[in-house]
Amino acid sequence: MVNVHCLNNIASCGLDLFTADYNTESSYEDANVVLVRSAKMHDLDLSNNLVAIARAGAGVNNIPLESCAEAGVVVFNTPGANANAVKEQVLATMLLASRDLIGGNKWVEDNKDDADIAKSTEKAKKAFAGREIAGKKLGVIGLGAIGQLVANAAISLGMEVYGYDPYLSVAAALNLSREVKHVIDVNEIYKECNYITVHVPALDSTKGMIGKEAFELMQDGTVIINCARDVLVDEDVIGDYLKSGRVKCYVTDFPNPKTANMEGALCFPHLGASSAEAEDNCAIMAVNEVRDFIENGNIKNSVNYPACNLGVCATESRVAVCHKNVPAVISKITSAMGGANVNIESMANASRGEYAYSLLDLDKQPDTSIITELASIDGVIKVRVVK
Numbered sequence: 299m300v301n302v303h304c305l306n307n308i309a310s311c312g313l314d315l316f317t318a319d320y321n322t323e324s325s326y327e328d329a330n331v332v333l334v335r336s337a338k339m340h341d342l343d344l345s346n347n348l349v350a351i352a353r354a355g356a357g358v359n360n361i362p363l364e365s366c367a368e369a370g371v372v373v374f375n376t377p378g379a380n381a382n383a384v385k386e387q388v389l390a391t392m393l394l395a396s397r398d399l400i401g402g403n404k405w406v407e408d409n410k411d412d413a414d415i416a417k418s419t420e421k422a423k424k425a426f427a428g429r430e431i432a433g434k435k436l437g438v439i440g441l442g443a444i445g446q447l448v449a450n451a452a453i454s455l456g457m458e459v460y461g462y463d464p465y466l467s468v469a470a471a472l473n474l475s476r477e478v479k480h481v482i483d484v485n486e487i488y489k490e491c492n493y494i495t496v497h498v499p500a501l502d503s504t505k506g507m508i509g510k511e512a513f514e515l516m517q518d519g520t521v522i523i524n525c526a527r528d529v530l531v532d533e534d535v536i537g538d539y540l541k542s543g544r545v546k547c548y549v550t551d552f553p554n555p556k557t558a559n560m561e562g563a564l565c566f567p568h569l570g571a572s573s574a575e576a577e578d579n580c581a582i583m584a585v586n587e588v589r590d591f592i593e594n595g596n597i598k599n600s601v602n603y604p605a606c607n608l609g610v611c612a613t614e615s616r617v618a619v620c621h622k623n624v625p626a627v628i629s630k631i632t633s634a635m636g637g638a639n640v641n642i643e644s645m646a647n648a649s650r651g652e653y654a655y656s657l658l659d660l661d662k663q664p665d666t667s668i669i670t671e672l673a674s675i676d677g678v679i680k681v682r683v684v685k
């Protein structure tokens with residue numbers, strides 16, 4: 299039985315994909331697999347039972363990736379599975395920041411008992427007039443799964459779009475409308491754009507990336523949309539720029555005591571991925587990744603171990619080894635197998651930074667003494683008999 303613990307609500311259409319070999323009611327302590335959305339895992343212990351964590355979503359800043367790698371816990375995410383939901387949220391908030399639909403709706407709510415509301419409407423509405431987004435310039439910082447969808451959608455809405463992503467993947471580049479102006483200096487976006495939306499991961503290198511220097515370059519009345527993570531924008535200084543009018547509106551999906559009380563901030567309670575479709579997509583992708591890992595040892599969409607795939611095991615046994623990416627580990631593994639007269643029928647190995655992963659298909663079941671021997675090799679982190 300494989301024990302699964304869900305730290306957050308995971309859509310049932312995903313959990314339903316687990317067969318009777320999985321117990322989805324496990325405690326965290328007994329879990330072999332953890333499914334998570336935004337729950338913070340940095341202060342949780344990583345038990346020896348744990349082999350995989352799947353983030354049903356994109357951002358993994360709530361998971362201690364390095365400690366997991368060091369403990370042989372493979373962490374997955376679900377790239378692109380919630381991107382359309384966030385794209386739609388960005389478009390909606392761009393419109394809300396341009397047309398005072400929220401103020402107008404509140405006015406109706408406040409005047410709902412006025413028998414003459416139809417007449418007063420025509421007088422009141424001028425207070426809620428706004429501007430159109432067509433013809434305006436949008437800067438998209440980060441052209442991954444979400445950024446590219448936002449950029450393309452904004453083009454179809456008649457905006458002029460600037461995109462910035464120094465690590466743009468070939469796949470993302472191919473999906474991007476040719477009308478998006480790809481800039482190599484992010485300052486061009488700060489100087490030129492009326493709307494700026496950020497879609498990068500929260501990393502040490504991206505924290506505070508939209509700060510004083512960026513605000514100083516912007517035009518008066520700039521709208522900033524942050525549906526990525528609060529730490530990307532310097533929220534200690536943005537209040538001053540909202541007061542001065544340099545920034546007209548700061549949309550954030552990550553309210554905190556500072557922004558929730560900030561005039562000019564339009565805050566939402568982390569709703570970007572909260573659509574039924576995104577929740578289903580993420581749950582299905584996460585469970586499929588976990589099942590392929592547990593049942594076949596294959597790794598796809600990990601954020602701390604390399605991709606590695608040997609398909610479905612057709613030999614007597616398969617062993618998976620998480621290890622350090624250092625010399626001689628693989629030769630020691632193969633000689634331990636040879637010494638025990640176990641033949642390696644096929645093998646896959648891949649590395650990612652300091653860590654590596656090997657899958658070995660064997661002609662016979664290795665006995666426990668070989669597994670113990672493998673586990674004791676210097677540089678080996680975790681050994682799992684997959685079949």
Ligand SMILES: NC(=O)C1=CN([C@@H]2O[C@H](COP(=O)(O)OP(=O)(O)OC[C@H]3O[C@@H](n4cnc5c(N)ncnc54)[C@H](O)[C@@H]3O)[C@@H](O)[C@H]2O)C=CC1
Pocket residue numbers: 355356357358377378380381384439440441442443444445462463464465466467470497498499500503504525526527551568569570571572
């Ligand atoms: N509000 C919400 O509910 C959601 C928020 N997110 C957030 O959005 C972020 C982006 O999500 P995806 O587009 O799915 O991820 P992604 O991994 O597909 O795209 C991220 C892009 O950022 C680029 N990038 C990295 N550093 C950069 C830098 N310094 N400057 C410019 N570009 C840089 C990468 O090259 C990549 O193309 C996630 O990391 C997460 O924090 C994601 C989904 C839902």
Ligand SMILES: O=C(O)CCC(=O)C(=O)O
Pocket residue numbers: 335336354355356357358380568570571572
């Ligand atoms: O699961 C959620 O609602 C949060 C989604 C998110 O922030 C992400 O995928 O990075």
